[in-house]
Amino acid sequence: MLLVVLTYIALYQTALEGLFTIFVYAVGLAIPLILISSVGGAVGKKIKEKARVSGEVLDRFVGVAIVLIGVYFLYLALF
Secondary structure: OHHHHHHHHHHHOOHHHHHHHHHHHHHHHHHHHHHHHHHHHHHHHHHHHHHOOOOHHHHHHHHHHHHHHHHHHHHHHHO
């Protein structure tokens, strides 16, 4: 996916437009990760309060979800 964006920038845009396009691309990649980590933290606090157990399991689940999203983005970039 990054290769497509870079090719488009090289062929059709000026340097300033390319900088803006790369910025938008980076923000678009970061938003899902930020949302998952924020929601995971908020949900984890609520579950810890109600269940009165350690949030280790939830923390691991959210961590695995974040890693899987990263792997998904790598998959999109490579295939």
